[in-house]
């Protein structure tokens with residue numbers, strides 16, 4: 058945490074290749090992994106040598122993840138996996154995947170799920186990149202056809218996949234709710250507002266813009282303080298849970314608002330992107346405008362975070378009256 062803060066203060070690039078490994082695969086391995094799995098995977102994660110990807114979502118299972126259908130059938134010392142995943146971030150460049158499969162189609166849907174660790178070069182796996190609205194290609198569909206995964210690569214017990222995922226998702230939401238990138242974003246927006254003119258004066262002197270910057274600063278500070286509560290919990294050895302949805306939800310709001318705010322600060326220049334010679338800061342803020350989905354939809358949509366907060370933190374009833 059200290060290293061991350063210091064790197065962010067220096068505006069160093071984020072933790073890059075090891076991001077998923079450090080944020081949620083490693084912690085899941087520490088909690089559920091065998092000694093052999095920990096010895097194999099933790100050191101390369103810490104050394105930043107291995108890229109992990111996360112195979113949860115399927116075409117028919119996103120918010121309702123427990124409905125997943127990708128199945129694994131035991132055959133001797135292997136599981137044989139068939140099915141499809143989608144929206145798998147960084148799958149094209151990963152060496153390993155943390156994968157959720159259905160091992161018991163007859164069990165209650167949360168109980169029939171198992172977590173496997175899969176090498177991305179296993180025969181029978183096909184990765185098809187998906188083009189995004191900003192022109193980039195960051196995630197992919199992954200298809201499994203009779204993919205054999207050793208039973209030794211199962212993380213946790215058979216049928217324990219949902220418990221593994223709940224912990225991993227809390228860590229994912231806590232990492233998405235991380236505040237340091239947003240602090241830089243906020244500073245950048247203030248600096249942009251001091252350069253751009255709006256209604257004949259600096260955008261920074263416009264009361265509407267000032268109010269929006271102040272609201273964002275308040276949200277980012279609330280996230281920072283909430284993040285310290287998570288840290289305290291972790292230092293006490295307690296698992297993170299539903300509370301991580303708060304920062305994930307605020308991050309979604311700040312992500313969307315920062316793109317809109319930049320557009321309003323830039324005024325008519327706000328519609329010019331990278332290739333235009335007139336684009337402000339070479340279209341940096343337009344990339345922010347189009348770059349919100351990983352933070353807003355990835356790790357669970359805002360609606361799902363609100364459901365979690367309502368039911369698990371506020372104790373509100375599951376069904377509307």
Ligand SMILES: Cc1cc2nc3c(=O)[nH]c(=O)nc-3n(C[C@H](O)[C@H](O)[C@H](O)COP(=O)(O)OP(=O)(O)OC[C@H]3O[C@@H](n4cnc5c(N)ncnc54)[C@H](O)[C@@H]3O)c2cc1C
Nearest residue numbers: 111113114119120144145146350351354355356357358360
């Ligand atoms: C950039 C990006 C990166 C991603 N990376 C990964 C990854 O690496 N690995 C991975 O497995 N997945 C990844 N995802 C997938 C992501 O987790 C899912 O897209 C997300 O969980 C939503 O699922 P869905 O797309 O199937 O939408 P749906 O679940 O079909 O949701 C559609 C809409 O219905 C709403 N909705 C659904 N259920 C409810 C409910 N119960 N109450 C209220 N509203 C509801 C949702 O909020 C949403 O607005 C990524 C997604 C994005 C955009």
